[in-house]
Amino acid sequence: MTMPPPKVQALIMKQVLKSVHSLCAPRASSPRPGLSFFSSSIGTAPLPLIRVAARRALIYNRSGGVCRFFLMIVAVRRARFQYSFSYAPSDEPMNGVTAVTLLQLRYFIRVCACGGFTQAARELRVSQPSVSEAVRSLEDEFGMELLERNSRGVVPTADGEAFRREAERLVEEAEAFERRMLALAGTARTPRLGVPPMLETLVFPSLLASYRRLYPSCSIEAVENGTVTNLEMVRRGLLEAAVASSADGAPPEGCGVLELCRTRLALYLPSRHPLARRESASLAEGAELPLIMLASDTFLSRFVEERCAASGTEPRVIMRTNQLEAIRRMIEEGTAAAFLYEGVLPPSEKIRCLPVRGLPPVSTLLVWKRSGRLTASLRGLLRAAAEAFPDSREAAPLSQKSHNEMIQ
Template identity: 30%
Template sequence: MKLHQLRYFQEVCRQHSITKAAEELHISQPAVSAAIRELEEEFGLKLFKRSHKKLILTTEGSYFSLEVEELLQRAKQIADDMNRLQKKNTSIRVGLPTMIEALETPMLALFHKEHPEIRLELHHGTSLSLRKALQDGRIDIAIVSGKDTASDTMVASAMRKIEIVYCVNRNHPHAQEKKLSLAQIAEYDLVEIENGQHFRETILERFHMERCTPRIQWSTTQLYTKLQLIRSGVAGGFLYRALADREPDLVPISLEPPLSYEIEMLWQKNAAENETIRTFLDFARKHDVIQGSDGTDKG
């Protein structure tokens, strides 16, 4: 008894005709007839009888029809489950905050170029919420702010230490400056990503240490909006140096004293058992995004 025989039998039941069943299945009539004959020979029972030029089920055929419906439904469910598992095994859920996503997009694009068979699902949130999502198994990789936050269940590897710069448009009064103190920056309007972002918290902490209050007149959840406001001259804003250097209309200015930011990659300790995630981690080591086969920090 084979699945294709059961499917052919089911269609003959629906059409009451081998000819019509063959047309519906887009196969030859002899193939359908052979499948029904093989089933009847296997069981030693007649499954159909002819009545008024139609095929109708025998008593035994009616019983078999009910069993076939359940078997085919179960087979479909198994096939759907296996397809879902196959998709899960060939995709990676990567969590990134808004600012870090903009910074790391080239790296993710390179991974896709080298491994087009693996699908990347990008998840967004704060560094704190993404760490929780990783711990709960809702994402596979987290690229977040911080340094050396490995735990009993997670591996942490430093990716880079980058400079935070103050950005303005080319007509801003400070556009010719190479360095600025936060006291000087506090005289002008700022646009920043909304509360809950570690990047913003880092900047506010520095303002607090310098005993000055920033004029954050604009808040947004979108990096694109922040960039547009800075370009227009409505406000200045803080960006990663590597991100600011990609924007020809912006002028990045270093802080005095300098301010830097740590970015790290996190994953579950047992993640390397998954071949797809292991491929991503091997790629990251190959391109010096992270170092060490054990996920140790770059230092």
Template identity: 30%
Template sequence: MEEPDKMKLLQLRYFYAACQYSNITEASRALYVSQPAITNAIRDLEKEFGVTLLQRLNRGFQLTEEGEFFLLQATELLKHADQVTEIMNDRGQKRKLIRLGVPPMIGTCLFPNIYKAFKLLYPEIHIDTKEHGSQDLLKLLDRDYLDLVILPTNEIPVSDYNVINFSNTETVFCVSNNHSLANKKKVSIDDCLTQPLILFHSGFYHTTLINKIFKERGAEPNIIHTSTQLETIIQFIRKDIACGFLFDEVVNNSSGVRGIPFDPPISIQVGLVYKKNHQMFTAMIDFIQFIKAGDFLNQR
């Protein structure tokens, strides 16, 4: 009887994708391979090890105990294989990629100058940018889906991450030009307690910050809508549907919106964040040194 082939990385990737999507059909679409290719790869693994990895159901499947254990091992093996590939590509000068995370407001007011200045110096390096809330970006960084993130760093634990602060900004209270508070030079949090608010979704630093400030006042923010889209938030404010909290630089570039400073000010530090003891690739080192030099700040 012919022995099955020894376990291959491709089989592990098929099995991992099936588990990630909880569906072989969806996994086949994501990988651009046939369903039988994935099914046969999993069956070959089961045959090789003499275990059942998946319990087939009428719709989809569920992992067996052995399948749960194997998924943990496969995840670590694939992660290590990808790291080895990146290391060797870096040694061969083929890894010209930075996976960077940026929240929407930083992506609007700071990142364009950073991107432009960096690409002038390193046109061969591709920056693959993901835009999410700060907390979600940190999770992606922790799971090695991102190399670097640019975030508000006020509450980033320096015991867990390397942090390079390069800018300070101020959060202001944002209203339409027709709002009753529009002519005030400064506001306090107490002025905002009863105002209808639009905030970013949970997972965004600003939302966490505002909820914390309101809680310290013993109050709940009057949130009428949340969004992940900066433009949606600006439109709600511009049309006098709700008020919001944005970076001063964002408001300066938004017509029909008035940003009022807080008394005392709500100051935000912005910096580059990356994991400690992380494999450093040449492109990452170039970007870190570029941020440390800070020449892009002169273009603001």
């Protein structure tokens, strides 16, 4: 590509700027078709940025010696959008800067791909009003109708299709930028995450899928230990973070905590056992059965033993193991029963799962050592966890604001 001589560039630039200002001038009537996105996007873009964008859009046709600038609108629109994009969280838009977030753009892109708000919300694992509000905010911000509603769902308007393309490019660039910066900060190394055996089945698959979706070139090293051991390794700096269980969701001393979900204790027993015909069981009834318990450094074992001691009973432990497959086979064979979390073992005709009455739900937490600034790799884990579990919340002393920043 060859640029025209300086004098010719100056003449064209004068014409370009004249056209830009005429397009941006206030109108009594609505903008001409095809110019609504351009005129609303360029808004208050600074003049030097417009000059740069327009200059880059010039194309010189050497055969005819004619300068064309049919890419000017695209280039200026792109420059304006890049300039107006803000990563800084704020309740009020800055002067001349459009208040757009990556989260809003991601929601809009997903709505376009799904053809409706309900399916988009389901795939994003957020509420439908959150998605609708994000799209409405974008339409209000730019004064554009981005989606056309019909009986089958929604489809992008002409402006919406142009907006979608720009949004996809911006999101891709932002994610690429984040990956480069995380790699630069050392996130390229594999973070070590402590995972108890019971929670490895319940939460780790979703967490890993979210992390891989956000950072395709990175991976996680899962270190399998009980909650007690994992928390000690976090305090000593041997683990980046750990998935742990807690009866009250309170953060351990010196640690930050993100509560991912809650689950309940269940009694798994052979389906032919007389107790299996009931709808639920008490802790004391389960403690009278031959039990397979997890290792003593697990939260679940300590939780059951402490609750039994408080009620004056003692569990009949015949074996301790963290191997779920071994536990499942011994229950199916009628050798023993086990206290585990609901949903840990797959459904089976030979196993009955009974809720345990009188016990509070157990919180599943992501725990990390609180010591100054979060490392880049830890921030990646927190963001992946917040997206994998949209109903997650941070335990005190962390604030809701920092949780919102994680998912954005």
